[in-house]
Amino acid sequence: MSAAEEEKGRQNARSLKLLTLNTWGLKYLSKFRKERLQAIADRLSSPASAGDEYDIVALQEIWCDEDWQYIKKKCQSAFPYTRKFMSGIISGPGLVVLSRVPIESTFLYRFPINGRASAFFRGDWYVGKSIAVTLLRPHYPGAIPIALLNSHMHAPYGRGDSSYSCHRACQAWDFTKIVSALQKAGYAIIQVGDLNSRPGSLPYKLFTITAGLVDSWNMCQTDAEKRMSFREELATMDPKDQVLIGGVTCDSQLNTWRAHRKRADACRLDYAFIDPSTVHPFDAKVVFTERLPPPFNCSYSDHFGYSVEFNVAYEDGYTHDHSISTVDKLSVLKELLAEIERYRSHTIPYQANWRKFHFLLSIVLVIAIHVGITFAANRRGYAAVLLLFASTVIGITGVVNGLIWFLGVRSESRALVEVQLEVEDSFVATKDE
Template identity: 30%
Template sequence: MQSDAQQLSVLSLNCWGLKFVSKQRQFRLRAIGDAVSQQEYDIVTLQELWVSQDYEYIKSRVADNLPYSKYFYSGALGSGLAIFSRYPIISSSYLRYSLAGRPLKIFHGDFYVGKGCGSACIEHPTIGILEVFTTHLHAGYGKIDEYEGHRVSESWELANLLRTSAAQGRQVIATGDFNSIPTSYNYALLKDHAFMTDSWLETHESSLEESMRQFQQNQIHGRDCIHHFGITCDSPENSWSKHFLKQQARDKNIGDRLDYIFYRRTPELSCISSNVAFTDFIANTHMCYSDHFAVHSIFSCQSNASAMGNNIAPQCSQLTRPTFSRISPIIVRDIINLLHRDHVATRRKANILLGWLVTCVFLILALYAVMIVVPIYYASDDRREMIATILAVFGGFLMILCAAAAPICLIVGFVCGHTEQRALQQFVVELRTFLSGLPNNDGLAAQRNVNPHSSRDLITVDSPQFNLRHPSTEESEPLLMNV
């Protein structure tokens, strides 16, 4: 048995702790704090911990095992991110993403929480400085994902942040709700550009094909799928899922894997095991702890270890070169095209709002003129007072509406709209600059002695619901749009 300092137990959970919105919030958050306090975790990262009283309660409950903690403040409502640690936190920081929601999408809320990534540098007795990141990327909302560009830009910023930390010689762990399936560009950026390892996939890749075969033959179903395929969200076994008890146990829609614990695999830090946690009901209830399940990974920590295997992350000195990357140029071009489409859509929405601004100003002037001219025109008419009253009531009401709408259209259409457009342009410029200096991927693949599109990165499955593989880089190359 390894000593405590030679193993690192990490838990990541989206708590679903929105005030006034999340059902049974206070009861569930207290149950989460109680459950965490009864386990021997070394690091716990939580997302959607929006209410400070919930954070204070969990902090007090886990203080014996996790005496160090950081709560990250951002936006009008807070980031909802927190990190708890057994070992001393010697510094912390927060990066607010450049693109994270739109102000008129009030019920989405992402714009008002200042989405970003919190990090804490932890002094570990065996491996030295360990920087732990936690984030909650933008959600999709609905069947049409209008925020894919935002999520890609967030992943690009996060990937570069992880590279910078690794280049400083730190051990790196990145956790959170990434709202991204393993076929997404976001996942590719984190794995192939930030050189992070998916701890759950690393420990389950050898059994995935067999699990898939059993699933297709209806030999596994229901709760078994959670652990066989790492399902963390929208599981029919989750009491808060929209699918709960609405399908047969062998329905192919089993949920998605959206929550991850990534890490920089080094001779000093390697993953021993990883599993989906917090899948049971809260004691004496029929409700789950959250609408997400947790991810729990255990790592081996070795001091002064020698290099091992072919899957070790690149050396720190290699990461100082910005174009040192495994990501495919085709994926980079796809991302540029995606951001270009978002730029066009954003400009169109901004122009519509500016058009409404002009309309509101015109209506205000027109109504003002009518309210002056009409009473004068009917000065000798017996209905003058009635007409003046009607104009004052209805005309005044319309003027108030237009006067209220005009500044909103100005701020959201011009200020926020142009800010989003320029942010998208900046990301396109960065990616095109990166693409122009991107070396041939084959050389980097050879350094880890595997094919750049090996089964480790491309786990082929027939059922699209699983989304267990990387985005294919063998598709035809798309036209690179000019921005």
């Protein structure tokens, strides 16, 4: 065996394989939730083939404790090191890490800008979307320790204001700061999860230009044809090619939970961004595309999984080299500042003004109703009951909207100002480089 072959064998022996998967674990809302998550745990604990064996697993949307307890118990022999991140008003961010590599330490960073408190029916704000940081010990002597950043960013719910593009952009900005700090601390960065951002979007550019990370899918596609990933290119492909060539993980017609979507809706939202100075991916695949056996005959989740196999550099054999042009960095920062300014000048005033108006109008109406109850009761006995009921409803909704205006909208506005100031500082510093 040649020296080159021996070295390749040593690298393969030291390689790690990672899986990221959004499990769609919403209680009451996700169909066959319990059965699907148990099937995922069974597959992770007892892989049918070598292709299903993973060293590190990052899951999203594990929101039910019974699902987590099953996964943890079922996978304890295959993955002795586990962590579920708990912070959040209702059930936590739903982020889980399973690992064969020993965990050194963990911490959770909750996004300060994460939807609006008024959008209780969407839930992003209440679950506390976050970045779950897991610091792993070196998996072989001399290797750089890995910092795994697992996240599930704010979801889009429509066009315009409902897209929450500003919130995701600000969350991506937070990512860049944490990545920078961990790089300076000497960690090999791997950023994974359902980031709810298409390739080429502003968050994507913040990851790849501002933070200097690289999309592992693109790095593993040596064929120029397989580098196609943008929406207009994906829309022309067959659904199978969308997965195989475009790396589609969401809204694929091959997914039973999304089979009704248009072919043009298919997109790539699940990623593994890596620091190319320290992490060297050599194989990437879209996985968990199969269906559960009868009687379910459904996909494992409404997302497909994403898997990447990689090597980590030696501790004394690397240098950080992020050759991103200053012009590109400034362009992305300008785009982020424009996104924040649009939200602050349109959405924030709209939300603040109508909620404040509703609150003040409610006070006037409640006083007027209490005055009018006496006169109404003299004419119709039941009128007093109806007016009291109306007064209660108006009073409660008015107070709630008043609190959202005074606490929620004002807090969101200040958090946006803080991000804007941070970006402006970075813009000046980049310009002076």
